[in-house]
Amino acid sequence: MKTVILSAASALLLAGGFTGVSTVHHNQGHYTPVMTLSQTEQDVTTLPEWNNLTNYVDVTKYKAKVVENNVGNRVIVLKDKNGHDQFKSIFVKRQSIQKIIDYKGGLVFNGTLTSNGKAKATVKNEKKTNVSKKATTNTTQQKVTQKAKSEKVTKKSQKQTTTTNISKFTEYQNIKKHVNVAKYQAKVVEDNANKRIIVLKDKKGHVQYKSIFVKRQGIHKIVNVKGGLVYKGTLTSKGTIKVKANTKTQVSKKATTKTTQQKVTQKAKSEKVTKKSQKQTTATNISKLPEYQNLKKHVNVAKYQVKVVEDNANKHVIVLKDKKGRAQYKSIFVKRQSIQKIINLKGGLVFNGSL
Structure with missing residues (x-):
């Protein structure tokens, strides 16, 4: 009888030893x-x-x-x-x-x-009725859905109406000077009391250029999504470039304006070259940036061309392009808060957190 009890106890010990559930260590009581x-x-x-x-x-x-x-x-x-x-x-x-x-x-x-x-x-029931909670909730959801659809249709029709009048906008003539608009589909994506944003898409629907016009100050920016800033300046109400004339000279106003425009052009070119060289210098040190190691954890950076497209007191912006020069990923690093976002331009948010 003792032999049977000992065998059963051994079997239980063996079964408990191989379950892998938990163990208990005895250390000084x-x-x-x-x-x-x-x-x-x-x-x-x-x-x-x-x-x-x-x-x-x-x-x-x-x-x-x-x-x-x-x-x-x-x-x-x-x-x-x-x-x-x-x-x-x-x-x-x-x-x-x-x-x-x-x-x-x-x-x-x-x-x-x-x-x-x-x-x-x-979902909260706003009307006190005698029908069941389920029916009330369904009704509320239907109203929300209908309202959202109505707002969507209204916004879409507003955008389409605005798009047909793009050529009448103050900044349109300046866009034509810097971009071959005939190659793209122009569309207004935002238009409020403060600013207007126009995007230019290629035949595949990819955004290639963005125009941002600040209405009160008459400031206009044209950005090449892949290549950076194309133009930044102030426009008159007629859409022409505003230039400060030098009145304290003996030459004609026409000659003065031409000289001033040349200086503005040369300065713009100089700034563009300076910015380009700064970006290239910064790009060589990308691996030293605080967000780079986290970027490597989420993206196979070896497959892409990594480039710093913006670096100021507030943030770094890095883009990763494929062999055809198309941007596939974007990293945005807010310096003061040490917050990083990594975005797959085709798939959405990959990472959002503090480093």
Whole structure:
């Protein structure tokens, strides 16, 4: 009988030893539980945010892993078969707020969860009726949808109406001087009391140029999306370049204006060359920038041509171009707050956080 009991006890010990759930170490009268990897992976499915995550992601295709878990929040990363990060879940514990981010497509979900891990409804019933809450919510949602569609149609019609009159705008003649507008489709994307923005797209619908006109000051900027600043200056109400004439000379006004224009042109060319050389100098030191190492973690920089397109007291802007010279990624680094955004120009937000 003793032999049978000892055998059963041994079997239980062996079964407990190979489960890989947890072990306990005895050290000077204190017991310290040690969590193993297998238990951490199994516990992922019991977390309150897991149920909501499965509503937006086919978790069967990925391997889930908790990469951060502290008093404030918990971060779960889902990796594909090749070990590449595809989705991230960020759960703020005190407020029960969850964010789900697709590394290629951007934000998927951002909302508050209930204690059961379900998304908390935020639609409020504004009318007191005797119908069920479900019916009231559906009605409210329909009104919101209809209002959004109506606003969208109105904005679209306003843009189309504005687009047909682009040639009448103050800045249009100046755009024609610097860009062959016949090659592009011009479209007004913003027009308010302060400024007007026109974009010029190629046949494939890609934005190539942007015109920004500040109305009160008459300041006009033309930007080549791939090549940088093309023009910056002040226009008259007729759309011509405003030049300050030198009245304290004996030459004619025409000659004075021509000389002044030449000086403005030479200065602009000099500034352009200076900026270009500064960008090239800065570009050679890109690897020394604080955000570069984080950029390498999220993008295979070896495949692209890396270039600093903006560097001032406030921020760095880096673009990564493919072999055909087309921008594929953009890194924006705000210096004072040490915040970096990495954007896939075709797929959306890749990274947004503090360094």
